[in-house]
Amino acid sequence: MAAAGGGSSCFVLGASGETGRVLLRELLARRAFARVTLIGRRRLSLGEAEAAVEQAVVDFERLGEHAAAFQGHDVGFCCLGTTRAKAGADGFVRVDRDYVAQAAELARAGGCKHFILQSSRGANAQSRFLYLRVKGEVENLVQAVGFDHCTILRPAVLLCRRQESRPMEWIAQQFLGAVARLFPTAYSVPVEMVARAMVACALQPGEGKVKVLENRAIHELGKAVPQQGTGQQG
Secondary structure: OOOOOOOOEEEEEOOOOHHHHHHHHHHHHHOOOOEEEEEEOOOOOOHHHHHHOEEEEOOHHHHHHHHHHHOOOOEEEEOOOOOHHHHHHHHHHHHHHHHHHHHHHHHHHOOOOEEEEEOOOOOOOOOOOHHHHHHHHHHHHHHHHOOOEEEEEOOOEEEOOOOOOOHHHHHHHHHHHHHHHHOOOOOEEEHHHHHHHHHHHHHOOOOOOEEEEOHHHHHHHHHHOEOOOOOOEO
């Protein structure tokens, strides 16, 4: 897999989250882009990696005033999201749908050709469940923006070590981690595999304007990408 050439540039939304942190690590380790910009509400402390990225601090409530942050990127990665428990129903809709949709519009206006969105298994704009309905709605909004390529990943439960405490999710992860040993692609996916699949999609976008990857496809694509530092496939 060849790295994006020359002066290719990308931005990452949601780099402070579980998938975003692993994605950033993958991007830097693979030197996939000449320029990587993190767009978020605060600067992140990244240690040695800090010198390798640019950071644009924005106010998501006034995102239109930060159009410059979205200028000049070839690829946009979006891992932005919150939870209803953390932000309330209205806050969840605002972050997971409205912020993402507006960011996509600004990215397209700024020249972005490929937008890669982390969504969720079961996303459906007609769902009775708020979480799945919002995920389906934002998928539709992002597709309507008109990128040359739009890739949507729909992972099942993410297997990871969260920095923030989500007790019920932790319990689910313990159970699903055991189930995953028997049925590895059925109900869950390691966050590292999602990140590797996102990078693979960026470097080899394929044909067609819109591609939707369900959980099994994420597993397959993530496994096809050699793990950094091992030379082995995942």
